[in-house]
Amino acid sequence: MSTETHSPNGWPQPYRLLDAQPYWEALQEEQLKYQRCAGCDQAVWPAHSHCPHCGSRSLEWKHSSGRGTLYSFSTIMRGPTQLWTSIVPYTVGFVQMEEGYFLFTQIDATAEEMAVGKGVEVKFIRRGEQTLPIFSLMR
Numbered sequence: 248m249s250t251e252t253h254s255p256n257g258w259p260q261p262y263r264l265l266d267a268q269p270y271w272e273a274l275q276e277e278q279l280k281y282q283r284c285a286g287c288d289q290a291v292w293p294a295h296s297h298c299p300h301c302g303s304r305s306l307e308w309k310h311s312s313g314r315g316t317l318y319s320f321s322t323i324m325r326g327p328t329q330l331w332t333s334i335v336p337y338t339v340g341f342v343q344m345e346e347g348y349f350l351f352t353q354i355d356a357t358a359e360e361m362a363v364g365k366g367v368e369v370k371f372i373r374r375g376e377q378t379l380p381i382f383s384l385m386r
Contacts, residue, residue, distance in 0.1 A: 267294035269308045274378045277371045279311040281348050292348035313369035314385070315344040322358040342367055342382055353381040360384055 273280040282291040286303030297304045320340030326332030338354040338361060354367065366385035371378050 266296050270294055271377070273308075273310075274371070274380065277378060279313050279369050279380055280308050281311050281344070281346060282306045283309045283346070290344070290346045290348040292350065309346070311369075312345050313380075315342040315350070315367055315382075317341075317354065317361065317363055317365045317367055317382075317384075318343045318349060319363060320354055320361050322361070350380070353379075355381050355383045 270280050282294055283289070283306070284291055284298040284300060284303050285305035285307055286298060287301040289298065289300040291298055291300070291306060295306065298306060318341040320338050322336050322338045323331070324336050326335045326337075331337075336358065338356060338358065339352065340354050340361075341349050341351055342354075343349055354361065355370070361384075367382040368385050369380045370383055372381055373379075
């Protein structure tokens, strides 16, 4: 079981469920991983101990290209805490990855630059003790 913690500089740290441990370890190396089912070949995200599509337990961790398209987004103008308020405005959204899964993440672009369907690519930032993926628009 995982619990939320805070880093020394105040950033909340993500919940680290055991099924997703390879994902969190890959982020520390600035790599993005996801699961793919060997039974039905579907991308699986978030991480599971079995495939939500066919029930197989034959899940493999794969490296993601780190590229996708912007599926939806919202620009936050009022942060929920003092720490998040310090970086407003910021944008979050769902990215449809080339491999077929969706990832909820921060998007490093202004509201004026954003549009559903635009190409994005991963970059990595450090928040507290954890490296996290955020996405920027492809130029």
